[in-house]
Amino acid sequence: MRICRVSVDGGLFFGLIEGLSEAGEIGEGTLVALLDGHPFGDLAPEGRILKASDVRFIAPVLPSKIIAVGRNYAAHAKEMGGEVPVSPMIFLKPSTSVIGPGEPVLLPWQSEQVEHEAELAVVIGRLCSDVPVDRVPDVVLGYTCANDVTARDLQKSDGQWGRAKGFDSFCPLGPWIVTDLETDAASISCHVNGEVRQRGSTGEMVFDVAELVSWISSVMTLLPGDVILTGTPAGVGPIRAGDEVSVTIEGVGTLTNPVVDRG
Numbered sequence: 001m002r003i004c005r006v007s008v009d010g011g012l013f014f015g016l017i018e019g020l021s022e023a024g025e026i027g028e029g030t031l032v033a034l035l036d037g038h039p040f041g042d043l044a045p046e047g048r049i050l051k052a053s054d055v056r057f058i059a060p061v062l063p064s065k066i067i068a069v070g071r072n073y074a075a076h077a078k079e080m081g082g083e084v085p086v087s088p089m090i091f092l093k094p095s096t097s098v099i100g101p102g103e104p105v106l107l108p109w110q111s112e113q114v115e116h117e118a119e120l121a122v123v124i125g126r127l128c129s130d131v132p133v134d135r136v137p138d139v140v141l142g143y144t145c146a147n148d149v150t151a152r153d154l155q156k157s158d159g160q161w162g163r164a165k166g167f168d169s170f171c172p173l174g175p176w177i178v179t180d181l182e183t184d185a186a187s188i189s190c191h192v193n194g195e196v197r198q199r200g201s202t203g204e205m206v207f208d209v210a211e212l213v214s215w216i217s218s219v220m221t222l223l224p225g226d227v228i229l230t231g232t233p234a235g236v237g238p239i240r241a242g243d244e245v246s247v248t249i250e251g252v253g254t255l256t257n258p259v260v261d262r263g
């Protein structure tokens, strides 16, 4: 099942996507069946079924918080000059950093080195805490693509990561949530202007999805819609005004955003 969030006639709706092309993209026959309310629990159809070309896709969820995991791929930890942590290393991104597919990543004047980080995002479906590893599937709604946009120069100079990771537009999410993804070996890649910059597999994670959700839920209560960014493979690099940056995850789809100066 693919759950999206769309803007229709000024209203915001969750919806179910039907009839993607063979390549898993929006095509002529793609439809969006609007839902009543939210997708956390029983799904209630609203009644309207619209052509995907007639709606605007927005971020598939608006989380109360985004928990991100640092250095969760050994090759990326190495390129950052750090060791693989012995337990998950987490930080928070503000909900106001979320943007949807097609919305611009805004380069802030405070940074001269903004970089892409392609990541698998886990969307929580139920209020939960202290979730055992084997119960994690019960609390996950699904998965989407994320870009953990980072002002690398500020990350290094500040020590704390709140500013470097927290600017408005620094958390593109989308294009939709896939509820039945196998996360043990999905390919993940990042392209800038069509050129491959990162290529890896979710199988390379130091801590897998179940371990991360369980560990994080032992620290803080997770709410429906909360998002966990699971770390990025090697190959992070700069994005500049005029670029187009894409994150692709096998079985999910592609999240594409233009990059512009914030001004």
Ligand code: ZN
Residues within 6 Å of the ligand: 068, 069, 070, 117, 119, 148, 229, 231, 232
């Ligand atoms: Zn990251």
